[in-house]
Amino acid sequence: xxxxxxxxxxxxxxxxxxxxxxxxxxxxxxxVRLQTRLVFDALRDTLASVGASMADVVKHSIYFRCxxxxxxxxxxxxxVDAVRxxxxxxxxxxxxxxxxxxxxxxxxxxxxxxxxxxxxxxxIDPPGHWGWGKEQPFIHGWKVDDMLFIGGQRxxxxxxxxxxxxxxEIQTDETFRNLDTMLRAGGxxxxxxxxxxxxxxxxxxxxxxxxxxxxxxxxxxxYMSVPSAAGxxxxxxxxxxxxxxxxxxxxxxxxxxxxxxxPKNHWDWSISNTQFTQGWAKGPLIFIGGQxxxxxxxxxxxxxxxxxTRNVFQFIRNVLAEGHFTEADVQKLYIYFHAEGDWAxxxxxRDTIARVQRxxxxxxxxxxxxxxxxxxxxxxxxxxxxxxxxx
Numbered sequence: 001x002x003x004x005x006x007x008x009x010x011x012x013x014x015x016x017x018x019x020x021x022x023x024x025x026x027x028x029x030x031x032v033r034l035q036t037r038l039v040f041d042a043l044r045d046t047l048a049s050v051g052a053s054m055a056d057v058v059k060h061s062i063y064f065r066c067x068x069x070x071x072x073x074x075x076x077x078x079x080v081d082a083v084r085x086x087x088x089x090x091x092x093x094x095x096x097x098x099x100x101x102x103x104x105x106x107x108x109x110x111x112x113x114x115x116x117x118x119x120x121x122x123x124i125d126p127p128g129h130w131g132w133g134k135e136q137p138f139i140h141g142w143k144v145d146d147m148l149f150i151g152g153q154r155x156x157x158x159x160x161x162x163x164x165x166x167x168x169e170i171q172t173d174e175t176f177r178n179l180d181t182m183l184r185a186g187g188x189x190x191x192x193x194x195x196x197x198x199x200x201x202x203x204x205x206x207x208x209x210x211x212x213x214x215x216x217x218x219x220x221x222x223y224m225s226v227p228s229a230a231g232x233x234x235x236x237x238x239x240x241x242x243x244x245x246x247x248x249x250x251x252x253x254x255x256x257x258x259x260x261x262x263p264k265n266h267w268d269w270s271i272s273n274t275q276f277t278q279g280w281a282k283g284p285l286i287f288i289g290g291q292x293x294x295x296x297x298x299x300x301x302x303x304x305x306x307x308x309t310r311n312v313f314q315f316i317r318n319v320l321a322e323g324h325f326t327e328a329d330v331q332k333l334y335i336y337f338h339a340e341g342d343w344a345x346x347x348x349x350r351d352t353i354a355r356v357q358r359x360x361x362x363x364x365x366x367x368x369x370x371x372x373x374x375x376x377x378x379x380x381x382x383x384x385x386x387x388x389x390x391x
Contacts, residue, residue: 001369003354007331008050009390010284013115014332017063017369018042019107029107033077039111052117054087058142059149061096061115061249063371065110067278070242071100077240079111085137091123093135094151094376096249098199099238102373103350105343112369114251118142130178133160141182148186148252151197153178154244162243168200172216174325175248176223183252190223192252193288194280195386196231200246201238206379209235210270213377216246217271227275231288234336235375251287258282261322266293269316270298270378278315281323281391288387291315292376300380305337305349308382309356316387317360323389324388327361334386335370346372350364358363377390 007014020028020035021042028035044054062084066076077097093113101109110344124141132138142149155163155174164170179196198220202212211327213233229250239247261279269276277286292315293308300309320326325378335357339349350370357365366387375382 003033003366004048004364005367006050007367008038008052009331011119012116012390013047013050013052013056013117013368014388015043015113015115017371018046018111018183019102019104020109022228026226027104030106030108031091032076032108033083035108036083039109040084043111044087045111047115052115052172056115056117057088057093057113057145058098059100059151060096063100065099065100065102066098068238068242073238073240073242077309081136081211090137093139094149095138095244095249097240098236098247100236100374102364102371102380103346103370105347110369110371112148113295114219116144116147116290122210124148124150124182124186126181127182128158129181130156131152131158131160141186143186146256147189148183148192150179150182150250150252152238152247153182154247154250157161162241165243168212168216168245169219171245172219172311173222175246176220179248179250183250186252188252190225191316193225193229193250194282194285195228195251195289196248197250198231198233198246199236199239199246200233201244201335202235203374208376209355209375209379214271221274227262227277228277230277230287230384232290232334232336234373234384235343237374238284243311253282253285255282259323261319263318263322266296266318267294268296268298279319281325286320286323286325286387286389287348288316288319288389290384290386291319292381292384294376294378294381298379299380305352306356309353312385313356313360316385320387325389329360329391330366330387330389332388333357333366333368335368335383336373337370337383338375338381339372343349
């Protein structure tokens with residue numbers, strides 16, 4: 001049966017990653033505008049099936065693949081914008097775009113969305129914030145009741161020019177300062193952040209991976225609460241600007257009362273005493289940060305995808321249990337995995353992940369957004385998974 005495409009829980013709609021399929025279910029022809037139209041049509045129709053509409057989308061992400069040259073990326077994004085802008089009026093959802101691998105042969109892009117029905121809504125638009133350099137219906141953030149949805153924050157100026165070219169420390173400082181500004185403009189602060197995802201570009205190998213992450217994270221920690229938000233750190237191929245090294249996005253919830261989900265004898269990060277967090281429960285909302293197959297010194301455990309995937313799902317189970325939750329309380333999984341080789345090998349890897357997933361989440365299970373990444377915060381990791389739900 002496989003994972004469902006949409007789950008509605010109260011006023012939240014969870015949507016699985018959408019790729020462009022034709023009427024027969026096959027991946028559409030490799031035309032950016034065609035595939036963009038098909039994924040947004042699919043999102044519109046999927047939302048309508050559960051009583052929602054495109055006006056309820058508060059946050060959307062495009063994961064895409066194209067040649068790693070600025071001219072090719074600009075042309076790709078221009079085609080995407082020419083289509084997607086027609087589905088929204090201002091103020092539309094937040095936006096994030098990441099260049100990475102996809103899990104389906106022939107797909108040029110995957111669409112992911114966060115959807116909330118109703119609620120008191122307020123645009124988060126601090127004065128003097130960075131810009132995309134062109135008019136569009138999208139915004140930086142939404143406040144919906146006590147929730148803050150922050151789109152991808154970048155190291156750009158008001159005209160869309162990259163700041164800190166070639167310097168990960170400057171770009172990290174810019175992106176996290178922008179995230180901090182957004183949270184405060186929404187009436188919260190860094191303590192309000194429940195989910196924080198950092199996407200970064202780095203192509204080193206071995207110990208260089210962890211060293212780079214630590215260098216970046218020493219800057220990030222200036223802006224992180226103690227204890228921190230849950231989240232994921234993911235190496236990707238790139239972003240809309242070839243000179244960008246990092247983006248960060250987040251979801252916050254206002255109010256002091258919350259439960260930190262931090263099991264004992266769990267895996268840990270490479271920097272000691274960081275006060276990073278595995279998960280949060282805030283009212284009915286559950287945020288489980290990216291779980292990896294590692295030991296308490298951030299060393300990978302398991303040399304194959306099946307072993308690492310099973311360890312990761314067990315870690316998610318352990319974090320859920322801290323709040324007396326189970327897999328039945330999870331409606332959405334983000335699966336980030338590393339796989340190389342031809343499409344047959346990639347498909348076999350994805351099948352392995354899905355098979356292990358069913359051991360923990362029998363069909364129909366949660367919706368899933370799965371993408372291939374260039375790597376993770378630490379060497380030798382093959383997979384990282386986030387989980388979200390409304391209990």
